[in-house]
Amino acid sequence: MDHSSHHTFKPVMTADEINGFIEREFPQVNAGSQDGRAAYSITAIGDGTASMRLDADKRHLRPGGTVSGPTLFALADITAYVAILAHIGPVALAVTTNLNINFLRKPSSGRIDAVCRILKLGKRLAIVEISMTSEADGELVAHATATYSIPPRTA
Numbered sequence: 001m002d003h004s005s006h007h008t009f010k011p012v013m014t015a016d017e018i019n020g021f022i023e024r025e026f027p028q029v030n031a032g033s034q035d036g037r038a039a040y041s042i043t044a045i046g047d048g049t050a051s052m053r054l055d056a057d058k059r060h061l062r063p064g065g066t067v068s069g070p071t072l073f074a075l076a077d078i079t080a081y082v083a084i085l086a087h088i089g090p091v092a093l094a095v096t097t098n099l100n101i102n103f104l105r106k107p108s109s110g111r112i113d114a115v116c117r118i119l120k121l122g123k124r125l126a127i128v129e130i131s132m133t134s135e136a137d138g139e140l141v142a143h144a145t146a147t148y149s150i151p152p153r154t155a
Contacts, residue, residue, distance in 0.1 A: 009048035009118050011086040018042055018082055021090045029078060040078055043113070050083035054112040067107040067141075075114050076101055076130040076144035083116035084126045084148050093151045094126075101144040111135035124150055 013021075019042055022029055030038040039060065044051040054060070054067075054075045062068040077096055084094055113133045120127040125147060132142040 009087050009121055011045045011047065012089050013045070013086050015042040015045050015086075017090075018045070018085055021085065022082075025090075040075065042082055045082075045086045048083075048087070048118045050079055050086050050116045052079040052082060052114045052116075054114070056107075056109050056112060061109055064106075065109055067109060067112060069101075069103060072103065072107070072112070072132055072142045073099070073101055073144075075112060075132060076116075076142065076146065079114040079116040079130050080128045080144075080146040080148065083118055083128055084121070084150070087118060087121055088126075088150060091151060094148050096146060097125075097149045098147040099144060100146075101142055103142050105134070105139050105141045107132075107134045107141040108136050112141065119145075122150075124152070126150060 029040055039055055039057065041053050043053050052075065056067045056071065060067050060071040077099055085091065113135060114130055116128050116130045118126065118128050128146050130144040131140060133139065134141050
């Protein structure tokens with residue numbers, strides 16, 4: 001059953017605006033990247049969605065050459081944050097209150113694409129789901145759901 005027709009979430013920030021905000025407020029997200037490339041980058045912002053890409057390098061791998069669980073968890077969390085910011089504006093204090101992740105397959109090194117879809121966007125809570133796919137084979141490697149607490153708006 002498709003519930004997406006009940007609400008259309010419209011973004012209020014562009015990918016470039018969010019990238020600038022993250023560079024200013026959370027430079028640690030991409031600290032230590034090889035070749036000065038950002039490991040995590042926004043690829044698209046849409047109605048109720050955000051897409052990101054992780055270009056996994058050596059620091060993201062566990063023994064055996066697969067992308068580590070903590071790296072996929074971070075990708076899910078950052079993509080959720082970006083989706084919510086895109087739709088409520090630059091609120092630095094929106095915080096994760098819950099994130100559940102299912103690891104479905106071993107992702108090989110290389111690019112992982114994440115797509116976040118907003119399920120609910122209220123005044124105080126946002127609920128989202130994130131699907132992470134390996135570019136190498138197009139397989140879903142992890143799926144997460146997250147709840148974010150949104151701080152009260154000040155006049």
